[in-house]
Amino acid sequence: EEIVPGPKSRYRIKVEGKKHTLIIEGATKADSAEYSVMTTGGQSSAKLSVDLRPLKITTPLTDQTVKLGKEVCLKCEISENVPGKWTKNGLPVQEGERLKVVHKGRIHKLVIANALIEDEGEYVFTPDAITVPLVCQIHVIDPPKIILDGLEADNTVTVIAGSKLRLEIPVTGEPPPKAIWSRADKAIMEGSGRIRAESYPDSSTLVIDVAERDDSGVYNINLKNEAGEAHASIKLRLWISLILRLAPNVTEVGDDWCIMNWEPPVYDGGSPILGYFIERKKKQSSRWMRLNFDLCKETTFEPKKMIEGVAYEVRIFAVNAIGISKPSMPSKPFVPLAVTSPPTLLAVDSVTDSSVTMKWRPPDQIGAAGLSGYVLEYCFEGSTSAKQSNENGEAANDLPAEDWSLQTQTGSTRPKFTITGLPTDAKIFVRVKAINAAGASETKYYSQPILVKEIIEPPKIRIPRHLKQTYIRRVGEAVNLVIPFQGKPRPELTWKKDGAEIDKNQINIRNSETDTIIFIRKAERSHSGKYDLEVKVDKYVENASIDIQIVDRPGPPQAVTIEDVWGENVALTWTPPKDDGNAAITGYTIQKADKKSMEWFAVIEHYHRTNATITELVIGN
Template structure:
């Protein structure tokens, strides 16, 4: 078979040929490659062939062979061998037997018929019990047009891809994928899928096993998927995905499961099976032919006919007729087989390259779909699920030559669809799978530190909005650490983000202790205490025995107050009572004394009496109550009859007292026998003052003052101030709170946080007594905020407002290289380099200061900062010795100063005048007329020297020349130069009696004038002698040459004869006989040609000369001979030599030479055969000329009877 595409160079030196073999035989195809290391693969119907029992593939050196064993009728298909980009096709033909009965499979298709379809690319048939699907490395180097129909390689990780396979029900099959690990940093991850998203890793078990192993020698990972005892529902599309870090590849393959093979022996049930080809289907007709008696088969001598090929080509209306003609009774089975048969796909006329079957992309990434069209001008439409796509920001259409691209940016799950590309009526379809990436933790949980009993919040950030997040607190393993009052909990076994919770346990404070009681019989005894934590529970004990509540004994816990109440006290209630808070190692104790009262009737009245231990106005007798708590004053009183009680309140002693009653809302006043009780619910600051109780009865009255002080937590301090910052620290200061809560502030607690964070971190756990604090261990370049709490004996205040954000930065290093650049009587110029270390903060500028020698008072040289590294300080005292320093400033403040090594005296230094003439001005400066002249000549000298310019020892004309002087240079400027500006310019700089001079020569050049007196001196043959004189005006520079031109009088077209010709006479050659010529000459200098030429006044005619005739020649055989002639012509003619009117230009026996118009033909060792008429032909655009010469070659020993011509030379 000829190759489908002819190549100029083929990789095969020997190609396989089409062979013919009989059924059951073995055939071998051989191929030989040009190189030994080339990879060769074999194909059957454009599908790769792998080694199996059916196909044997071998390779030795550059010899390759394919052996097909046990040939059957289905093997008669097209085959191909591929090496690199070369592909050779060949066929296997089946030799038909002479007497063959009609194929029973044609008459009665069996259920096993699908097994006889062309084998899968693995090369294993359905009878193989353990097939291995592999394609090896054969896909390397193959052109896209010859590749198998597999998924497009995204990164090329596979070295061997799993291929589609076929297996019978109950048999095993293995799919193999290999990945090269040489270029991978870690072990690749492989996933096997069935359908679109079913991960087969969770389906491993009895029927599915996934295995992998690694070859250390070849560094190849092998992944296998074993399907054991295949079932019919195992059939379908599969996909293998491999990934390693940022690389990804995938491959699609199919599995076809055929119906189980029938067993040997007769089964009556199978004889009555319906003739359907699909297992489990009840359709079809009953076939009783198996029960009929076998008859002798009539041997037909007709050639074998493929009925299926006839059916494929026939229209459906002819199916019944063809089936009756060839004895097919199962029409339904015939139609299903025709439907399953693979049809040869027609090559698309519109698409050179179609879309791959499927693509995969991760969510948020972009993908590019590519096709190639046959017509570059064809209109392409892209559709998504049948709807046309229009270009947007996410859908981009591109056209590059024959290629068309569809780019989808920022893919979402909505882009998971089928995409179609249409050109007219033709289309190509693919499916895009969008893989959703896993949810990642963007910002981890942060450590928290709270007090015991407080609310704590943990916050983290995930990559996807709306992602489901689970928080765990009961870990499988814990590790507890305790440091003082801090408790740390760390999770050990989980790998998800964790954080630490630091707990600080509060100390339990007793606000009100229980007091000893002395009560009488039938009275009520109340033990009351108040602690700082309202959540703390406690137990009451009497003489070491726990007290149980009963009808007379009541235990209450309301907020921070714990009460033990005993009604109708009896003598047995006397004892020691103790309250023990749970979780704390201390207790509160008091004693109950039973007072037995004997009443004697005295018929007299007792004046009222108040019995208080806290009477007076000393600090020890002041009653303290915490704001928000209940204030209860229980005052024992006596008097007979029962006295009347009045409560009053004054802000201070001696002030007017306000009478208090129950109408005040929070105030409750009650009197009992022997007691008067005053209660204020939720004490506030205004409740502080002097409370007076007045008791009256007919016998008299008594008064007592009680000083009550309400204490509270202090107010929050003002926002702290940041005094200074360091590289990893800062100094913060704050003011005490305006109100200390009635108790002195014992210290402060500081917290800090990053500006972009929500978590405050406590810096100290013990109260800090000062109002200035240095915070350390911060990160340079990160913005922080600070806040302060005030602490007194009652508790901790609310936090202050946050400070202004600040960034810990360190000052830069000192500037380097400070030195004096220039100095005068009142100014100084300083320069320096930037600091070596600047840090994370930007450099704000530099500050320059100076002071007199011996003084410590530094004076800023200017207000503010400068960003430059050079500065001029003005208004300095002349003659003083001054010291200077420079400091760099950033957010952290000034750096260390950079100072001069010694003081500088402010006085201008005398400098001798000196002109620094540039090197290019030390030689003559040449300018063309009209060009600009700009001379910049630097000089030095202090004080500023006086500059004077002259031209040829005369002052300059200010209208023609502009002069501009500065402290360091002088500029001479001429806008448009003229010839008169040429000359010697001299500049002089002078300071007092000292001076310096320099001169500059300027030459202004122009085009020269025309030459003079052009004359024709002589004429001979084809030549003319010319002579002329130099021009009068040479343009102020030397004449570098002349340009001579000639023109025919008829055409007057000028041609250059000589260019850059330096003499004033010349000879013009190669003129044409009989023509009349005119000549002209241009003068040339460094500017260019003269504007006008000098024309010749005489006319020249060339006389015609008869060309010479050449005589015949005679040479001796065996010796080289040459034939010569001369030729001239303009343009240069083309020369051709002929022998007997035959062109001999390309014959190796002859050599042609041409040297300045002399043509030579050399005949190498001529023989008598070389004799003949030689002709030389010259041709150009003006015409042609021919000269002939007859050559005779004599024998070597023939006597010479004729004299050789003059112009024939023999090399003997």
């Protein structure tokens, strides 16, 4: 590539007599190449290699301490515009919504929005052209917080005289804050005293082994770390306990409710009982939830809005003018469960002279208790006065329980059952219920009495549309034809081929209650023909026919004759093949080949006549 110096070019040529010098301003690595100069008397070349100047760290990284949630910006500057890599604790830094890597000229930045505790660590920036990395530390701090969510109003704690108080206050902060408890400006020390403080990474606890009357008052908790301080005051109230001896008893459960009752306290604490508070919790949880904010005056209550299928426990508190008692023992765990909705679409599937088969759909709503099975009952018409169902069949025969015969109550969830041993010409009513762990659903009645007598349904053959015309298959292919039919009782079926009995060693016939199947594993031409099906029920007969044609490739055409040759043309005639493959000949393909190469090429395809004229031949070949 020729170098053309100019006003805007980085290249200049300096001439001093016979000496010519090429000057490149602002050389970069891209200028590394072989340069040549040519004159009328010869040529001279030289290779130029441009290396980077030694990098210098203009602005190093600095350690930073930042509050939780604030932005962090690590910045460094080096003497050249070169890329580099950021790592945290030895692992590559991954950019995301909170973390952005910025490279602008010689300045490199790592910006972290909304700093989290996990952002703390050692960060290293390594330029691509320098072996000495730039290192700094990020220290994330969080001002201490005191969490008083579990306390009563006005941060009050009530303790029963003579009992042990262990008041655990959750705290947060980074680094973990130091907690100091005090009362009346007197610090409460950690140790083994009756009143003492205990410190943990995420909480601070005030412990009073045996509460006394003089322990009532205000207790202060102070938290402090390098990010700040937090203060809170907690009022301790002492009272004599009401005693609830027995756990509440859950007597009934529904889909999201239960009914519970309990005995009054054996000791009222010297003040009449004003009422009760009730709490519940999930069995696997430790968090109790208050259910009533107005005192319950009775010793019975109905908790609601529970989750079906989840185990719960309940407990109660007694309240008098002095305060609230300790909680009772939790009740035995219980699970709200709902019965299913009734089965749907109860219908008669089939009837014989001694049995009735009923079928139905599963309930629309099953619930957490699942489905254990069904109870099907029947009774005879005339057992007692019966009230017919409404138009929808939802409230059928209103008969006394003793008239209904329990037919099945099993663990099967199959929505079908056959009632056997019934007298012919009797009429029965049928009803069914779904069963699960919560009990039986509402009853689904069949809307009218059922006559126990087999109904003759004339046979009907339903030939599939594709079999209403000749069914064609190639030799060697499988034939698998399914012919549906109807008829009750089960029809008698007879197959014939071309008026004769079918050879079952060659053709398989499979019959069921609703269809018949012709199956041929490997079809042969001999399987072609007319297949006649007769379906008979009692004196009723239905017939249908299917034409099956098994085809093969045709044989070669016969008597190929050259009738005439002139110029570039030849006239041919032939006769159809002796073997048409059991199907009409649809056309011919004519090919030609040069005698020297004997490579065949198609000149006419899909030709329907038995004579043709071939043109464009080569004269002399």
